[in-house]
Amino acid sequence: MDAKLILLLSLTGSPLALVALHSLVLRVASRQSKNFSAQKVTLFLLCCLNAPLLLVGVLLRKNGFWSGVDLVYLLLVYNLVAYSYFHFFNMSETARRIKILVGIFKSRINFVAGYEDAYHPTDSVLVRLERMTALGLVRRVQTDRYVLKNRPFYWTARILFYVRRLLGFKF
Amino acid sequence: MLVPVALFIAIGFVHLTLWRWRKPQQEIQALFALFVLVPVLLGFALGLATDCGRGALTPIDCALALLLYSALAAAYVQTYPALQACSPSLYIAYWLGSQNTPVRETEIVGHFVEQGILQHRLEDLRREGFIRIDESTGAVALSTKGRFLARLFVVYRRLIGLEEGKG
Known part of the structure; x- marks a missing residue:
């Protein structure tokens, strides 16, 4: 072949x-x-x-x-x-929009008002912090504080935010 | 190998210019058309009209070029939602990286809630045509493509043996 x-x-x-x-x-x-x-x-x-x-x-x-x-x-x-x-x-x-789509698909979200109940912004941030800690991107210090652990991830974020600005999005 | 990379860069410039000039209402669809449909149709037409299949380039060479272009385009199209929706994880990394001292958990959470970065996603989905919102009752329903996408992710999570993502 x-x-x-x-x-x-x-x-x-x-x-x-x-x-x-x-x-x-x-x-x-x-x-x-x-x-x-x-x-x-x-x-x-x-x-x-x-x-x-x-x-x-x-x-x-x-x-x-x-x-x-x-x-x-x-x-x-x-x-x-x-x-x-x-x-x-x-x-x-992790995607918020996918979570909403699946929520509507499974009839957990039927009304705009129900969206807030099914989707807590606080939980969402905490879940992300937990995941980022597990991936070694951030580190938890002094029980309730966080520092960045992975510098390349910070630079990736900076580059992506720069591209975002180039595309005309507000920061 | 150079042609697909050059084509990707050229489409990137068109994308940048278009978005700065006037951002489309349905960004994901416009992005898909720009990065996938236009180059594939263009490449196919050019391939038929020029070298492909006439000896200089074999159909396999053309397919390999198309594959490389598709891989580049897919990587960008997959990155775009994180760019567009201002990914909270990237935002946290950016924020923590800019600070000299550790940041309190409550401060991070408070910042996101205050900025409303995690909200208004319903409006994005409605604008992109994934959901319909009944203005009088506030009832939400999936459109055909929204249903397709939701089902795709439900089936995918089941396939890889994981529960629903936590968002």
Whole structure:
């Protein structure tokens, strides 16, 4: 089979393979511990999958099937797909709008007034702080205070807020 | 590999210009059209009219180029909601990173409640056409695409073996 066709088929099938593997890993993780961080497990899994891809790519390159460009292409597209998948997963985990849609779908929210009851802003912030602590992005100090733990995350936030301003949104 | 990256950057500039000039009412749909439909149709038309399938580029090369472009576009389109809705997690990181001293939990919560950053999402959903709100009774209902999206996430969470996200 053509090396490029292998590349195309493996990358096109990667989102489905990711969902299947992710589902398996999360089920194993939930059996190991009830309080595991699903985001941490997902991130770890997506990063780890670079290793077998790199190995297969290097082997194919050594045997003359692939060029260096093919290898770079493979890793680039995989990581973009993984990034998108992580965002999709995060949306299912944290997105406010998805939570509202699901709330209406499951008839928990039937009226505009019911929205406030089903969705407490305070709880939402606390859940986020809890998740960010579990992911090692922030650290809890002196029982009720927080500091930033992950500087690159701060810079990511700065860049995204800059893009937000470029797009004409108010800060 | 360069053509899809160049195309993505070019579409990015168009997106920036359009959004600064006049932000569309239905941002997600406009973004989808701009980053997905337009380039795919354009690429398909150009591919048919030029090299693709005539020897210089094989259909597999064209498909690989399309795949790279789609991966770039998907990554951006997935990032956009966090940009547009001012993601609270990013906001917390930005805020904490700008402070020299630890910040109280109550201060963080109070800030979000006061700014109303976590509210008004219903209005966003209505504007994007995911829900309908009956002005007289205040009743909310999902539109077809809202129902599709909600079902997609319900099925997805079930598939990966997790309970509903906590928001």
